[in-house]
Amino acid sequence: MTLPRIPLRSISRDELPVFNKHVCPPTFGGGPIDPLTPTRRIARNLLVNLDVELQDGTKVPVWILEDPDDPVGGRVFPSKTIRTVEGDIVHARVGVKTNTHTIHWHGIEPTPMNDGVGKHSFEISGNFVYQFATNQAGTFLYHCHKNTALHFELGLYGAFIVDPKKPDAPEARGVPDPPYPDGGPGFVRAFNPPDHVMKYDVESLWVPDDFDTRWHELGHDAFMQKCDPANPTAAENFTQDGILHDFRPDIFILSGEAKRKDDTTPFEKAAIRCKVGQTVLLRFIDATYTITEIRLGLPAQIIAEDGYPFGVPPRGQYSFPIDLPAGQPMRMTAAMRGDAFIRPTTPGRFPCTVDFFHWISGKKLYTATTFIDVE
Amino acid sequence: MKISRRDFIRYGMTGLVVAAGTTALGRMITPRRNGNGTAIVVRLAITEAMVEMVDHTFIYHWTFEDLGNPAHLPQLPGPLIQAIEGDPIELSITNRLPDVHGFRIPGVPGETGTGILVEPGQTKTIGFLAPEGGTYMYLDHLNEPVNRVLGLHGPMVVLPRTGNTPYSRPTPNVQKLFDDLGTAPHFPGEPWKAERTRIWVFHSKDPRFNAMAERGEKINAAVFREEFLPRYFTINGESGAYASHNHHTTPEGRIGQPHLIRIMDTGMNADSPHIHGNHVYLLARRDTTGDLNIPRNVLLVDTFTDEVAQCMDWLLPFIRPPDIPGDETIPLRKLVKDELALTLGGVGQSPIMFPMHGHNEQSQSAAGGNYPQGMVTGWIITGDLDGVDFPPSSPEEKGGPPMPHDQD
Numbered sequence: 102m103t104l105p106r107i108p109l110r111s112i113s114r115d116e117l118p119v120f121n122k123h124v125c126p127p128t129f130g131g132g133p134i135d136p137l138t139p140t141r142r143i144a145r146n147l148l149v150n151l152d153v154e155l156q157d158g159t160k161v162p163v164w165i166l167e168d169p170d171d172p173v174g175g176r177v178f179p180s181k182t183i184r185t186v187e188g189d190i191v192h193a194r195v196g197v198k199t200n201t202h203t204i205h206w207h208g209i210e211p212t213p214m215n216d217g218v219g220k221h222s223f224e225i226s227g228n229f230v231y232q233f234a235t236n237q238a239g240t241f242l243y244h245c246h247k248n249t250a251l252h253f254e255l256g257l258y259g260a261f262i263v264d265p266k267k268p269d270a271p272e273a274r275g276v277p278d279p280p281y282p283d284g285g286p287g288f289v290r291a292f293n294p295p296d297h298v299m300k301y302d303v304e305s306l307w308v309p310d311d312f313d314t315r316w317h318e319l320g321h322d323a324f325m326q327k328c329d330p331a332n333p334t335a336a337e338n339f340t341q342d343g344i345l346h347d348f349r350p351d352i353f354i355l356s357g358e359a360k361r362k363d364d365t366t367p368f369e370k371a372a373i374r375c376k377v378g379q380t381v382l383l384r385f386i387d388a389t390y391t392i393t394e395i396r397l398g399l400p401a402q403i404i405a406e407d408g409y410p411f412g413v414p415p416r417g418q419y420s421f422p423i424d425l426p427a428g429q430p431m432r433m434t435a436a437m438r439g440d441a442f443i444r445p446t447t448p449g450r451f452p453c454t455v456d457f458f459h460w461i462s463g464k465k466l467y468t469a470t471t472f473i474d475v476e
Numbered sequence: 477m478k479i480s481r482r483d484f485i486r487y488g489m490t491g492l493v494v495a496a497g498t499t500a501l502g503r504m505i506t507p508r509r510n511g512n513g514t515a516i517v518v519r520l521a522i523t524e525a526m527v528e529m530v531d532h533t534f535i536y537h538w539t540f541e542d543l544g545n546p547a548h549l550p551q552l553p554g555p556l557i558q559a560i561e562g563d564p565i566e567l568s569i570t571n572r573l574p575d576v577h578g579f580r581i582p583g584v585p586g587e588t589g590t591g592i593l594v595e596p597g598q599t600k601t602i603g604f605l606a607p608e609g610g611t612y613m614y615l616d617h618l619n620e621p622v623n624r625v626l627g628l629h630g631p632m633v634v635l636p637r638t639g640n641t642p643y644s645r646p647t648p649n650v651q652k653l654f655d656d657l658g659t660a661p662h663f664p665g666e667p668w669k670a671e672r673t674r675i676w677v678f679h680s681k682d683p684r685f686n687a688m689a690e691r692g693e694k695i696n697a698a699v700f701r702e703e704f705l706p707r708y709f710t711i712n713g714e715s716g717a718y719a720s721h722n723h724h725t726t727p728e729g730r731i732g733q734p735h736l737i738r739i740m741d742t743g744m745n746a747d748s749p750h751i752h753g754n755h756v757y758l759l760a761r762r763d764t765t766g767d768l769n770i771p772r773n774v775l776l777v778d779t780f781t782d783e784v785a786q787c788m789d790w791l792l793p794f795i796r797p798p799d800i801p802g803d804e805t806i807p808l809r810k811l812v813k814d815e816l817a818l819t820l821g822g823v824g825q826s827p828i829m830f831p832m833h834g835h836n837e838q839s840q841s842a843a844g845g846n847y848p849q850g851m852v853t854g855w856i857i858t859g860d861l862d863g864v865d866f867p868p869s870s871p872e873e874k875g876g877p878p879m880p881h882d883q884d
């Protein structure tokens with residue numbers, strides 16, 4: 102007996118271009134389109150090869166985006182943090198050194214040509230100037246959006262922080278003008294009326310990530326579909342032997358520090374150093390392909406998710422900050438962000454953990470330990 | 477607002493029945509009345525079919541079929557059941573497969589919610605009143621998760637009898653959000669309308685287990701959980717370009733026309749769905765026991781953790797993308813007219829389209845690669861707040877040739 106079939110719908114001639122562009126976007130350069138006068142200019146080139154070194158000296162190759170204007174600190178993993186100020190009109194000059202790439206400013210919401218998704222615009226060959234505003238102060242990220250399964254995993258990402266303007270208040274004395282220095286002090290958009298900005302003394306950025314080292318041997322276009330504008334859906338265009346569905350992490354990372362899965366020593370670089378009475382702003386960016394649970398050794402207050410502060414009108418008025426007791430998990434997945442206040446009241450070393458769980462089986466793969474060190 | 481059946485919604489069209497010529501029958505169950513005219517009659521069969529993947533591989537599935545549809549073809553995911561709270565529903569399940577199968581709608585009171593069994597060749601009928609407003613997943617709960625993941629799942633949507641939200645008991649912040657749509661200065665435009673809804677049924681499949689089912693082999697649920705490695709990822713039965721360019725899946729409207737998206741994960745993997753262009757409000761979540769959690773704290777996010785076998789509603793506000801620089805009083809058709817006029821790669825930049833995709837980016841693959849032919853779709857802004865649609869792009873191509881992909 103032949104079984105009934107549920108076929109794919111048939112594609113009309115008119116649909117061939119969108120089906121082709123879905124896998125084979127055109128190239129483009131120059132820009133910006135519909136230009137305005139910028140208030141801030143930033144630049145990134147990609148990609149640059151770098152090695153992440155493990156404790157035993159083994160080197161794992163990663164790809165990063167470099168800041169060409171910073172010869173000293175412009176080549177780091179994760180890629181160098183971008184900071185702009187709320188209300189900025191940004192011109193982001195992106196240079197592509199090899200093949201084609203894009204940058205997506207994740208959580209920032211401009212038009213499609215400035216959003217960095219090839220299938221809805223183009224991929225950069227050479228240079229392009231993206232133009233967007235940063236109208237919402239908060240924690241975002243930027244990453245390449247080509248063959249993203251591979252390019253994001255290989256390290257083509259970095260933090261993107263938008264700072265609110267400095268309030269005209271006594272507590273602002275001694276705080277430099279925004280963009281605030283990495284590590285603090287600074288101000289963040291948060292729930293307290295009437296200004297909805299709050300001061301922090303110390304800023305910390307935790308970026309959990311995980312590597313499947315098999316993936317780090319692959320080439321730029323690994324396992325991509327062939328381009329065939331006349332017949333973009335043809336079966337022979339598809340590769341059948343890829344591994345981009347099969348993620349088996351064997352290295353775990355916290356904010357650029359990498360350890361093998363059998364290495365349970367603590368992540369000292371991510372440890373937060375602060376004093377009793379200070380306000381710590383901890384920003385998380387999940388760069389994993391697993392499920393993570395973060396447990397803090399001190400009580401915290403979550404004040405924002407995905408760049409948008411809780412309880413700030415008008416569009417945040419339907420939400421409010423969330424208390425996170427010490428030891429209670431905060432569950433996250435890829436590309437989510439969270440901002441938390443920690444206000445230590447006693448000195449000590451308070452252990453914190455990030456658990457990594459498999460994205461299918463849910464099994465725990467690794468526990469990363471770090472600390473809040475309070476003087 | 478009084479809810480009426482005109483508010484019923486569109487739903488993905490994969491596996492649709494294409495009659496001779498071009499007429500396409502949709503996949504939803506048209507509410508029919510029984511002989512007394514008192515109940516909505518739904519007649520489903522549990523059957524089997526070969527389903528075509530994005531790379532043209534055919535994979536064996538267990539599927540539902542709407543026996544009320546004269547075309548008599550299986551569908552994956554199962555047909556949409558829609559009702560208004562309190563509607564009597566008479567639902568029959570006919571099992572055409574050689575083993576016993578189950579049927580359950582978590583969240584519905586009584587045996588419908590706890591599950592019934594249907595022996596091979598038998599038909600069972602259950603009657604229930606459409607429960608409180610919300611998104612429901614129906615499924616074969618036997619040998620969980622095997623029978624669900626091999627294809628026996630589908631959506632049910634119940635609208636509340638009154639009110640302007642999708643829920644019968646909205647929390648104060650959910651109520652305020654829906655009251656503000658189209659009335660508060662930060663949500664110019666229109667209120668939510670029930671027909672501005674899309675359903676996104678996420679699914680993932682490991683063909684090795686489908687092949688076992690095809691051979692009639694028993695599948696051990698513990699082994700299935702342990703060894704499942706998804707090779708295809710779908711939304712409403714489609715992947716990649718098919719799911720991204722299906723008007724029954726992509727929300728479409730002008731700025732100020734908010735849409736509700738009813739999401740359910742019927743597959744085996746957690747994902748991290750991420751939407752571009754607008755943040756979304758996280759509304760009700762239904763866990764695997766069927767409990768509906770309507771949040772008091774309504775978060776505005778661009779990415780969220782989607783858990784296996786759960787339902788989650790999003791409100792996509794359809795505001796003007798907030799980081800387009802320039803004077804907000806100038807319509808986009810004027811402010812970004814050069815962009816809208818461009819044609820790149822044979823596709824105009826007008827109307828505006830943004831993607832939604834899994835950020836556990838493994839879910840963007842098909843057959844291990846072929847990015848982005850996995851769990852991806854999008855949404856389309858067709859025009860400005862003042863009711864004027866964006867003009868079409870110039871047909872003149874401005875993009876350069878795509879880079880050919882080096883094959884590894």
Ligand SMILES: [Cu+2]
Nearest residue numbers: 202245247252
């Ligand atoms: Cu790239």
Ligand SMILES: [Cu+2]
Nearest residue numbers: 205207244436
């Ligand atoms: Cu992203």
